[in-house]
Amino acid sequence: MAGSAFDRTPEQDALIEGWTPPGVDVSRAHSARMYDYYLGGKTNFPADRAAAEKVLAAFPSLRTGAQENRAFLLRLVRHLAGLGITQFLDIGTGIPIEGRNTHDAAQDVAPHSRVVYVDNDPIVLAHARALLTGHPSGATAYIDADVHNPESILDHPALESTLDLSRPVAVLLLAVLHFVPDEHKPTEILTRLTDRLPSGSYLGLSHVTGDFDPVSWERIVDTYRQSGIPGQARSREEFAALVPAGWEILDPGVEIISQWQPDNPDAELPDPALVSAYGLLARKL
Ligand SMILES: C[S@@+](CC[C@H](N)C(=O)[O-])C[C@H]1O[C@@H](n2cnc3c(N)ncnc32)[C@H](O)[C@@H]1O
Structure with missing residues (x-):
């Protein structure tokens, strides 16, 4: 049944489009809804x-x-599922996208996969509750929490009832850590998040970079800040340095996301400057 909950009628779409969840401040821009807009989604406001x-x-x-x-x-999750990983902690989930979520990819490979989603945006929460269902032999859960407080995630009853932390877990923070500036100590956050995980666990990250187009990225980061969203682009070295001690970055290393194990290595890939994001997969020693 993975993905089936996304089969909405046009009437339901119209309702969702015009609907403002209670308690959600739509007068200020939010990164999740801006990202949804870039992806062509409908969960965004003026x-x-x-x-x-x-x-x-x-x-x-x-x-x-x-x-x-x-x-x-999605490639990363399928790769991890192929390695036998069936437990995922996806932090900074974003607004669900029909058939293109972590549990869709994981449960396509292993239907019994278990996924815990975490985001701090109330609108993600509002949609996640209704949509993140998944395959009946697996499990999905959603935690409304901020990555700045890792213990609020690890000690949450929904995590405890969904994931077995004595077995390897893949922790994913895709396109999230650029919202955690250096002064918030992102590596310390990652250390606290992953300390309790056993060896053989994985950490998947992606992150925007100004390495290929520094002028544009300075302006983009400024524009986000002016909209009340703090953030920072990081260089290849700064991104790699976020990985805590005790983890090894696996092949192919820090790579432009489009070039990280592409589905079709012969297909023409976009110019790195157009993508401007690095990805990596690390394994706990
Ligand atoms: C660009 S979206 C990425 C969505 C998804 N991970 C992906 O890669 O497609 C970033 C998400 O991170 C969430 N986020 C940003 N800061 C966060 C924080 N401090 N704690 C939890 N989630 C956060 C945003 O609400 C948003 O949903």
Whole structure:
């Protein structure tokens, strides 16, 4: 039944489009809804669209980056499922996208896969509750929490009842850590998040970079900050340095996300400057 909950009628779509979940501040732009807008989703509001259009004006190819990021997420999850991983902790989930979520990819390979989603955006929560169902032989859960407080995730009853932390878990933070600036100590956050996991666990990350187009990325980061969303692009070295001690980065290393184990290595891949995001997979020693 993975994916079947996404089969909405046009009437349901219209309702969702015009619907503002209670308690959700739609007057300010939010990164999840801006990302949804880049991906062509419908869960975004005028403030999100205005901020996203400003960013797209500075960097029209940002849509390519968003699409490539989602494709990287799905390749990474299928790769991990192929390695026998059946437990996933997906932090900074984003708004669900029909058939293109972590549990869809994992349960395609292993239907009994178990996925815990975490995000701090109330609108993601509102949609996740209704949509993140998954295969009956597996399990999905959703935790409304902030990555800055790893213990609120690890000690959450939904995590305890869904994942067995004595067995390897794949922790995914895709396109999230650029919202955690250096002053918030992202490596310390990752250490606290993964300390309790056994050896053989995995850490999958992706992150925007200004390495290929520094001028545009300075403007993009500024535009996000002006919309009240702190963030920072990181260089290849800065990104690799986020990985805590005790983890090894696996082949192919830190790579442009579109070039990380592409489905079809013969297909023409987008210019790295259009993608401007790195990805990596690390394994706990
Ligand atoms: C660009 S989206 C990425 C979605 C998905 N991981 C992907 O790669 O397609 C970033 C997500 O991270 C979430 N996020 C940002 N800061 C966060 C935080 N401090 N704690 C939890 N989630 C956060 C946002 O709400 C948003 O849903």
